[in-house]
Amino acid sequence: MSISVDLHDLQDVVAGQAPFAYLLTVSGDGRPHAVAVAPRVDDAEVVCDAGSTSCANAAARADVSFLWPPATPADYSLIVDGRAEVDGSVVRVTPTRAVRHRPAPGGGSDCQPVNLS
Numbered sequence: 001m002s003i004s005v006d007l008h009d010l011q012d013v014v015a016g017q018a019p020f021a022y023l024l025t026v027s028g029d030g031r032p033h034a035v036a037v038a039p040r041v042d043d044a045e046v047v048c049d050a051g052s053t054s055c056a057n058a059a060a061r062a063d064v065s066f067l068w069p070p071a072t073p074a075d076y077s078l079i080v081d082g083r084a085e086v087d088g089s090v091v092r093v094t095p096t097r098a099v100r101h102r103p104a105p106g107g108g109s110d111c112q113p114v115n116l117s
Helices: 007-015 052-060
Strands: 021-026 032-037 040-042 045-049 063-068 077-087 090-101 112-115
Touching: 007 040, 007 077, 007 090, 021 052, 032 052, 052 077, 052 090, 063 090
Parallel strands: none
Antiparallel strands: 021 032, 021 063, 040 045, 045 090, 063 077, 077 090, 090 112
């Protein structure tokens, strides 16, 4: 099922998720790096403070993701992919793709794409 959502609606979706997210970056040798952060949706960006490893990874490889856990076990997780810019310890991500995801009853997945345009 597809759901068209503009950036304002992305703020509303984020508000219904767990109060934190995981920032997912990739190291120089290709290993994933995940840290818990407290992102906020500002204007056309998702912004968070991050540590030195996450910032270095995002500065070198700008494709990053946020993963918000569901607020309750029956809800959807929210995955937002985007392009990062780093300023000191602040990571600013312009979203390029978002999907709400949860396991489907009986196996598989039950995804809802989020249209960011």
